[in-house]
Amino acid sequence: MNLMIKAIIFDFDNTLMDRDMTFRKYAEQFVCEHLDHLDPQTQDVIVSDLIVRDADGYRDKQAFFEEMVEVLPWKKPLTAAEIKTFYNTHYMTHACRMDYVEEVLAYCSHRGYLMAVMTNGQHQIQYGKMDNLQLRDSFHTVIVSEDAGMKKPDPRIYQMALDQLEVEAEQCVFVGDHPVNDIWGANQLGIRGVWLRRNHKWDDSLGMKPWKSIDQLNELLEII
Structure with missing residues (x-):
């Protein structure tokens, strides 16, 4: 010693x-639940895009949620506040x-x-x-x-x-x-x-x- x-x-x-795996699992859940009208290959592309936009967690979260509202191919859009609630509820449950x-x-x-x-x-x-x-x-x-x-x-x-x-x-x-x-x-x-x-x-x-x-x-x- x-x-x-x-x-x-x-x-x-x-x-x-x-955190890499934790955020990936969270993103996969988010896309599966809120973009379930998309085919699996497109969902995978969006998960990868969210990982890049998240910038290893150093991105301002409110700006990130607002950007998600604008860029994701929604069938039923969510507000930034709803995305934040989903994140605060589910992200931590995927901790690895x-x-x-x-x-x-x-x-x-x-x-x-x-x-x-x-x-x-x-x-x-x-x-x-x-x-x-x-x-x-x-x-x-x-x-x-x-x-x-x-x-x-x-x-x-x-x-x-x-x-x-x-x-x-x-x-x-x-x-x-x-x-x-x-x-x-x-x-x-x-x-x-x-x-x-x-x-x-x-x-x-x-x-x-x-x-x-x-x-x-x-x-x-x-x-x-």
């Missing part, structure tokens, strides 16, 4: 939860774990690390996904940006996690997939970052590199 490391902070979407989550969390717990989740998003959605995956109780603290009143990469939200875990920055590691929100943001406070390479390319203009980089979550076990 690395005695300098006392705590691990995890990002949630596309770090502990496979990333590979090796159970193994990694069990290892961290066995080694005595304090663990936290820090995630940008709405309270209802983020906690709903965690609870569907039965992950919330694995962590000593959970920070959701809506509750915190700030979001990554605001340095105050990382400090909030350090304060709640009662550790110093140099005793902590942040694991996440987003170069800015997870790795660069944590680095501003001196927290070492482990970058899980997923959908985002590294931005060389950040002027720093991750402490470590991994392609699968279980590679973390070789680091900590």
Whole structure:
């Protein structure tokens, strides 16, 4: 055990939860229920288009819902408010774990690390996904940006996690997939970052590199 490391902070979407698969399953349900007049091949094309328009979850949700109203080949159109209600009700129910989550969390717990989740998003959605995956109780603290009143990469939200875990920055590691929100943001406070390479390319203009980089979550076990 690395005695300098006392705590691990995890990002949630596309770090502990496979957001790619989660959103795909949600989109498939939406298209199946609301565009059922279309043939299966056309439905598949629309699902793929929705995935692109969603932009890995970084698209403004209200703008996304309004765009869906305009671009989808409706038989019985929905309003943006109705699409939002469907999303808030069903999206979280499709939550899928990333590979090796159970193994990694069990290892961290066995080694005595304090663990936290820090995630940008709405309270209802983020906690709903965690609870569907039965992950919330694995962590000593959970920070959701809506509750915190700030979001990554605001340095105050990382400090909030350090304060709640009662550790110093140099005793902590942040694991996440987003170069800015997870790795660069944590680095501003001196927290070492482990970058899980997923959908985002590294931005060389950040002027720093991750402490470590991994392609699968279980590679973390070789680091900590």
